[in-house]
Amino acid sequence: MSAEEAVQQKYLEFQTxxxxxxxxxxxxxSLSQQLLELKRLQQDVLALNRCSVxxxxxxxxxxxxxxEAALKNNTRLLLNSxxxxxxxxxxxxxxxxxxxxxxxxxxxxxxxxxTLSMRVSSHTALGEELKVLLEGTT
Numbered sequence: 001m002s003a004e005e006a007v008q009q010k011y012l013e014f015q016t017x018x019x020x021x022x023x024x025x026x027x028x029x030s031l032s033q034q035l036l037e038l039k040r041l042q043q044d045v046l047a048l049n050r051c052s053v054x055x056x057x058x059x060x061x062x063x064x065x066x067x068e069a070a071l072k073n074n075t076r077l078l079l080n081s082x083x084x085x086x087x088x089x090x091x092x093x094x095x096x097x098x099x100x101x102x103x104x105x106x107x108x109x110x111x112x113x114x115t116l117s118m119r120v121s122s123h124t125a126l127g128e129e130l131k132v133l134l135e136g137t138t
Contacts (some may be wrong), residue, residue, distance in 0.1 A: 051071055054072070075087065077094045
């Protein structure tokens with residue numbers, strides 16, 4: 001393999017890692033937002049115990065639209081358990097499910113951040129190697 005082919009090969013590898021890094025950063029951002037939403041949800045679910053029955057609440061309809069409603073039950077929640085199947089869960093059960101999901105997302109986020117760090121190190125090392133190769137061909 002000629003020096004020019006080696007440079008091209010390394011540059012292609014460098015670009016591929018750069019693309020992977022960008023995708024991982026987007027995924028990490030998405031997971032961070034999901035984690036934040038889960039933590040807010042956990043706080044809101046736990047706050048239900050402090051709400052009295054018939055308390056005025058605003059229930060989301062979607063796309064930032066809410067409807068005024070009265071809380072008729074503060075002990076059971078409907079959870080989507082997949083395939084649009086709804087099941088009743090107590091506030092405590094719901095809190096445990098959310099806590100489990102928070103743990104799972106936190107672990108995944110930590111793994112992604114470690115992997116990103118390793119890819120960034122590889123990218124940096126490859127950049128230095130590419131720089132040396134380019135200097136050797138000029």
